[in-house]
Amino acid sequence: METNEDMGVGTKCVHSGIKDYEFGPVVPPIYQTSTFKFKDADQGARLFKGEEDGFIYTRMRNPTIEAMEDAVAELEGGAKAIGCASGMAAISLIFFTLLQSGNHVICGTSVYGPTTTFLSQILSKFNVEVTFVDTSNIVEVEKAFKTNTRVIFFETPGNPTLSVSNIRQISEIAHSYNASVVVDNTFMSPILQKPFELGADIVVHSMTKFLNGHADVVAGIVVVKRKEDYPIFRKMSNHIGGVIDPFNAFLVHRGLKTLEIRMKKHCENAQQIAEYLEQHPKVERVWYPFLKSHPQYELSLEQTTGGGGVISFEIKGGIEAGKILMNNVKVWQLAVSLGGVESLIQHPASMTHASMPKELREEAGITDGLVRLSVGIETIDDLIWGLEQGLNKI
Numbered sequence: 001m002e003t004n005e006d007m008g009v010g011t012k013c014v015h016s017g018i019k020d021y022e023f024g025p026v027v028p029p030i031y032q033t034s035t036f037k038f039k040d041a042d043q044g045a046r047l048f049k050g051e052e053d054g055f056i057y058t059r060m061r062n063p064t065i066e067a068m069e070d071a072v073a074e075l076e077g078g079a080k081a082i083g084c085a086s087g088m089a090a091i092s093l094i095f096f097t098l099l100q101s102g103n104h105v106i107c108g109t110s111v112y113g114p115t116t117t118f119l120s121q122i123l124s125k126f127n128v129e130v131t132f133v134d135t136s137n138i139v140e141v142e143k144a145f146k147t148n149t150r151v152i153f154f155e156t157p158g159n160p161t162l163s164v165s166n167i168r169q170i171s172e173i174a175h176s177y178n179a180s181v182v183v184d185n186t187f188m189s190p191i192l193q194k195p196f197e198l199g200a201d202i203v204v205h206s207m208t209k210f211l212n213g214h215a216d217v218v219a220g221i222v223v224v225k226r227k228e229d230y231p232i233f234r235k236m237s238n239h240i241g242g243v244i245d246p247f248n249a250f251l252v253h254r255g256l257k258t259l260e261i262r263m264k265k266h267c268e269n270a271q272q273i274a275e276y277l278e279q280h281p282k283v284e285r286v287w288y289p290f291l292k293s294h295p296q297y298e299l300s301l302e303q304t305t306g307g308g309g310v311i312s313f314e315i316k317g318g319i320e321a322g323k324i325l326m327n328n329v330k331v332w333q334l335a336v337s338l339g340g341v342e343s344l345i346q347h348p349a350s351m352t353h354a355s356m357p358k359e360l361r362e363e364a365g366i367t368d369g370l371v372r373l374s375v376g377i378e379t380i381d382d383l384i385w386g387l388e389q390g391l392n393k394i
C-alpha cells in the first residue's frame with residue numbers, strides 16, 4: 001500500500017516502503033541474490049551509465065534492502081536512507097563521506113564507546129581533529145566550534161548517561177559554521193524523536209536496537225534529510241561496501257511494523273522501573289529522561305514524546321554491589337545491546353564503554369558504579385520482581 005506524509009505513524013510503521021511485487025505478496029520478498037540479470041548487453045551498459053533505472057548488484061542496490069530503507073526514511077521524515085551492515089558501519093560511512101583531511105569534528109562525550117574510539121583512534125590517523133564536548137551544555141558546544149568544523153555528532157539521549165542535548169539550538173550554531181548536524185537517534189527511534197524537524201541534517205541508527213527490536217540482527221542506517229545529499233553517501237557506501245544484506249533488511253523491515261506499539265510499552269515499563277529504582281534505599285541515583293530529577297527533564301518533554309527504554313543508575317556500594325545485582329537478577333539477562341523486546345542489564349565501564357580511553361569515560365560521567373538497563377516489553381511486575389531478587393542480595 002502506498003503511504004503518504006499525512007498518514008498516522010502506526011500506518012507508516014506497517015506499510016512504509018512496501019511496493020507491488022510479482023505474485024502479489026503483502027510483505028517484500030527476500031531477494032537473496034548477489035546480482036541481477038540484464039536483458040542484453042546494451043541494457044547492462046545503460047544501467048551502469050544511469051540511463052535506465054534498475055538493479056545491477058546487491059552491494060549497489062537490492063529491492064528488499066531498498067524497501068526497508070524507504071520505510072526508515074519515511075518514518076524519520078528524511079529523503080533517502082542507506083542500510084548498513086551495523087550501526088558502526090553507518091557511523092563510519094558518515095564520517096568518511098563528510099570529512100576530509102584538515103577538518104575538525106565535534107563529538108558528544110556521552111556516545112557509544114566504539115564511536116568515541118573510532119573518532120579518537122581511527123579518524124585521527126587521517127589528519128582529522130576531534131573535540132569531545134558535553135553536548136548537553138550549549139555554552140560548551142558553542143565554544144568548541146572552529147572555522148574548519150564540518151560535523152557535529154551526538155546522541156540524545158546519550159549512551160549510557162542518558163544526557164539530553166538540544167537538537168534545535170545545536171543545529172542553529174552548527175549551521176552558522178556551515179557544519180552538518182548528525183544525530184544518533186538509536187535510543188529514541190523516530191517514534192519518540194524526529195531530529196530532522198529540529199534542524200538535524202543526518203540521522204543515524206544502530207538498527208540492531210529498537211528499529212529491529214528482536215535482538216536477532218546487527219544492522220545500521222544513515223538517513224539524509226535532503227535528496228541532494230544522497231548520491232555522495234550512496235557512492236561512498238558502494239565503495240566502502242559495508243552494506244546490509246537482504247535477509248537482515250527483511251527482518252528489520254518486519255520489526256518496524258510493531259515499532260510504535262513496542263516503543264509505547266518500552267516507555268511505560270521504563271517509567272515505572274525508573275520510579276521504583278529512584279525510591280529504592282540501595283540506589284544512589286537514577287538517570288532517565290522522563291524523571292523530574294533528570295537534569296534536562298524540561299528539554300526532554302519538549303523534544304521527545306517518551307523517555308525511551310534505557311535507564312542508568314548508580315548503586316550504593318559501587319561496582320561490587322553492582323556485580324552482586326547483575327549476578328543475581330532474574331528475568332533480566334546479563335548482556336550488552338539494548339532495544340530488544342527482552343530486558344537486559346550490563347555494566348558500561350567494563351563492557352560497552354570499556355574501549356574508551358579512561359579519561360574520556362570519566363569525563364562523560366561513566367563511573368565504575370553505573371549500571372545500565374534496557375527495559376523490554378515483559379510484564380512490569382515480573383521485571384520489578386526480577387530486579388528485587390538481585391537488589392535483596394546486596
Ligand code: LCS
Nearest residue numbers: 086087088112186206208219336337352
Ligand atoms: N549508536 C548507539 C547509540 C549504540 O548504542 C550502538 C551500539 C551503536 C551506535 C553501534 O551500533 P552496532 O554497530 O552495534 O549496530 N550499542 C551497543 C550497546 O550499548 N551495547 O552493545 C552495543
